Amino acid sequence: MKKKLLNILLAVNLFYSCDYSIYTTEGKYYEQLHLNQRYISLREAPPASTIHLSYQAYNTLTDSYKKKIQLTSIDSSGFINPSQNQTNANYNIYFLGGSTTACFEVVDSLKFVNLVQRSLAMNYQLNVNTFNAGYPGNSSLSSYNKLVNVILPQQPNMVVLMHNFNDLAIMLYQGDYWSTKVMRGKVRRKVEILRDKSQVAYLAYLENKKIEPFYKLKEGLNGIFSVFNSTEKEWHNNKQNPNEIDIQQLESDFKSSLITFIRTCRIYNAEPVLMTQANFLIKDPPVNSLVHQYAKNIMQGSGYDYHKIQMLYTNLNQIIKDLANQENVTLIDLEKKVPKKSTYFLDLVHLNQRGSQLVAEIISQEFAKTIVKPQ
Amino acid sequence: MKSLKKIGKLIVINSLVLLILLLIVEYSLRHTNTITQMGLQSYSYERFIELKEFIPAVEVSSYSNNIEAIELLEVNVALPCLADSNGLLVSKNSVNQESILLLGDAQTSNLDLDPNERIHHLLFNKLDSSYQIINASYPSSDLIHSTNKLVNILLPMRPKVVLINHNLTDLLLLAKNGSYWNKIIGDKKKARVSTTPFVPNVSLKKVEDSIILKEYTKALSNIGQLLSNWHITPIFITQAFNHYDSLNLSKLLQVKNIHITNERVSALHRKINQEIRAICKDNNWSIIDLERVLNSNPLYFNNYLLFNSSGTKEACQHISDSLKRWELVKTTEPTLL
Numbered sequence: 001m002k003k004k005l006l007n008i009l010l011a012v013n014l015f016y017s018c019d020y021s022i023y024t025t026e027g028k029y030y031e032q033l034h035l036n037q038r039y040i041s042l043r044e045a046p047p048a049s050t051i052h053l054s055y056q057a058y059n060t061l062t063d064s065y066k067k068k069i070q071l072t073s074i075d076s077s078g079f080i081n082p083s084q085n086q087t088n089a090n091y092n093i094y095f096l097g098g099s100t101t102a103c104f105e106v107v108d109s110l111k112f113v114n115l116v117q118r119s120l121a122m123n124y125q126l127n128v129n130t131f132n133a134g135y136p137g138n139s140s141l142s143s144y145n146k147l148v149n150v151i152l153p154q155q156p157n158m159v160v161l162m163h164n165f166n167d168l169a170i171m172l173y174q175g176d177y178w179s180t181k182v183m184r185g186k187v188r189r190k191v192e193i194l195r196d197k198s199q200v201a202y203l204a205y206l207e208n209k210k211i212e213p214f215y216k217l218k219e220g221l222n223g224i225f226s227v228f229n230s231t232e233k234e235w236h237n238n239k240q241n242p243n244e245i246d247i248q249q250l251e252s253d254f255k256s257s258l259i260t261f262i263r264t265c266r267i268y269n270a271e272p273v274l275m276t277q278a279n280f281l282i283k284d285p286p287v288n289s290l291v292h293q294y295a296k297n298i299m300q301g302s303g304y305d306y307h308k309i310q311m312l313y314t315n316l317n318q319i320i321k322d323l324a325n326q327e328n329v330t331l332i333d334l335e336k337k338v339p340k341k342s343t344y345f346l347d348l349v350h351l352n353q354r355g356s357q358l359v360a361e362i363i364s365q366e367f368a369k370t371i372v373k374p375q
Numbered sequence: 376m377k378s379l380k381k382i383g384k385l386i387v388i389n390s391l392v393l394l395i396l397l398l399i400v401e402y403s404l405r406h407t408n409t410i411t412q413m414g415l416q417s418y419s420y421e422r423f424i425e426l427k428e429f430i431p432a433v434e435v436s437s438y439s440n441n442i443e444a445i446e447l448l449e450v451n452v453a454l455p456c457l458a459d460s461n462g463l464l465v466s467k468n469s470v471n472q473e474s475i476l477l478l479g480d481a482q483t484s485n486l487d488l489d490p491n492e493r494i495h496h497l498l499f500n501k502l503d504s505s506y507q508i509i510n511a512s513y514p515s516s517d518l519i520h521s522t523n524k525l526v527n528i529l530l531p532m533r534p535k536v537v538l539i540n541h542n543l544t545d546l547l548l549l550a551k552n553g554s555y556w557n558k559i560i561g562d563k564k565k566a567r568v569s570t571t572p573f574v575p576n577v578s579l580k581k582v583e584d585s586i587i588l589k590e591y592t593k594a595l596s597n598i599g600q601l602l603s604n605w606h607i608t609p610i611f612i613t614q615a616f617n618h619y620d621s622l623n624l625s626k627l628l629q630v631k632n633i634h635i636t637n638e639r640v641s642a643l644h645r646k647i648n649q650e651i652r653a654i655c656k657d658n659n660w661s662i663i664d665l666e667r668v669l670n671s672n673p674l675y676f677n678n679y680l681l682f683n684s685s686g687t688k689e690a691c692q693h694i695s696d697s698l699k700r701w702e703l704v705k706t707t708e709p710t711l712l
Binding site for chain 1: 381382385386389390393422423424425426428430431462519522523526527528530531554555556593596597600601604605606
């Protein structure tokens with residue numbers, strides 16, 4: 001037993017020694033040249049991959065979720081499967097957003113983006129293709145990157161945007177969209193140190209050429225250790241002083257970001273659609289609600305209380321509505337149409353299976369009015 | 376003693392096994408282009424957007440033989456050329472902490488000139504050190520590159536004014552591809568390479584003028600709208616061009632494998648400048664018409680596109696006069712026109 005333990009300890013030790021030596025020798029050389037070459041993070045699931053999502057947190061906090069791991073497959077263009085189902089469709093709808101759009105928590109066939117396509121075909125005889133370009137942690141500016149560099153070349157007919165919570169969280173904690181103190185939803189290597197105020201990543205030379213099983217093993221080991229650290233630490237350790245946040249600037253930037261999305265879509269002949277974010281952020285949550293208690297605990301340490309966040313969140317949804325009205329853009333008011341009940345949510349903003357089905361129904365009904373059926 | 380020997384053995388065996396494994400995997404990853412679908416989230420395939428910028432805080436002379444270096448060598452970089460920690464060429468800090476931004480291709484980056492003769496230094500002096508001039512241009516950078524750079528690096532600087540000078544690079548790209556993007560975005564091998572706008576694998580036979588102008592107009596309108604939406608004043612510059620240097624232009628077209636005549640390039644260049652004027656008029660955006668002031672005067676050019684020091688001085692004078700005339704900048708001296 002002792003021998004085995006010693007063996008394991010030695011292996012781990014050697015493993016980290018190797019890692020260190022690679023970065024101090026090869027890393028130093030490339031730091032001077034290639035490692036400093038920067039690229040903009042596209043913030044998407046790697047094409048042709050499968051995402052494994054573990055739900056340990058949800059199991060302890062909600063009643064509605066039982067499954068531990070959810071798989072999501074990604075197509076070769078970086079969209080969540082199934083995409084481009086309708087081979088004879090000549091109308092393409094792209095959905096942009098964060099994790100609430102990606103719906104990694106729900107099985108592929110029941111993600112609302114996929115259900116919209118099926119519902120439009122079955123109930124309204126509309127052959128369209130829907131593409132899910134959502135990715136956890138994305139803000140509206142990350143989605144803009146995806147719009148310009150991935151979606152516009154595909155000449156979309158319609159682009160749907162749903163952003164709120166990530167934009168709010170990023171700006172509240174970082175001060176603006178560009179600071180890079182918090183690495184949302186990304187595993188970063190030390191060679192990818194971000195500098196200055198930008199969304200730009202130093203694309204590690206080794207990132208592309210890295211020793212994959214070695215990397216995976218290390219990530220696995222790190223994962224075991226990180227179980228003891230709660231995820232909210234990422235935020236707590238890096239938060240901006242709440243007094244330094246200019247809420248007016250925050251809301252103005254959110255608005256600018258949305259207008260930019262709308263106008264770019266129009267210039268490229270795509271119809272922009274805005275959606276408010278469905279949520280379970282109720283004003284006076286019941287004391288025994290685990291979801292709300294968990295959220296309150298996270299927020300307490302951040303310098304913002306639950307009610308302040310709820311107010312700011314509601315303001316951003318209101319900005320979406322006002323802007324849709326002002327710019328004459330189709331609005332799908334999910335906040336209003338999805339009841340704020342635990343039946344539809346896994347936590348404050350993430351939909352469960354039933355929530356996803358309801359959202360799909362609401363969107364399909366709206367699209368049935370806007371999309372003109374080909375004669 | 377025995378146990379020490381055993382530990383020593385274990386260390387040696389473990390390290391040998393690890394070393395062999397690392398070497399095998401490293402070798403296979405570096406020497407094969409085939410990508411197998413692994414069924415797991417693989418970071419190797421993660422895509423990134425190309426950012427046309429100088430490698431932050433690295434001398435251009437120390438670039439290795441990569442694409443960036445080749446692109447820069449085309450314009451005979453005058454040494455030294457060192458970007459700041461954000462990949463930008465900047466003037467000194469201004470008195471009032473406000474900045475003016477320059478976006479464009481090789482003509483705006485002025486790499487073949489002495490650092491003190493480059494446009495951002497001259498403009499800084501012309502505006503009496505009142506504004507920091509940030510030169511975010513880069514050779515072979517087009518409007519989509521500039522849009523990406525704006526959104527991800529430059530917007531947080533909240534510049535007062537952004538000057539945009541794009542024409543020839545966009546023209547040549549569109550004449551070759553018909554689009555700013557490659558159509559084969561879904562290709563797994565290309566996805567690994569990570570760049571957008573993508574370099575196409577198949578060049579089109581002939582791209583109509585109307586397509587080139589349409590795509591250019593969209594990209595230009597988009598960047599103008601983007602800046603307006605973020606409360607930044609866009610100012611567009613028509614690009615001056617030396618239509619007499621057909622020899623160097625032919626060489627460039629040959630190197631870039633673009634099947635288009637010099638005459639068509641000249642004609643399209645004029646049309647694009649005309650398009651810039653029309654868009655600015657429609658959107659009520661300011662325009663600095665460098666084409667009308669400097670066009671085809673060999674005294675101002677090093678080749679078909681790049682200004683010499685006289686050309687840069689003249690361009691700077693015209694830009695600073697325009698900025699002062701429109702009262703977009705406030706300097707310590709009264710405006711002299």
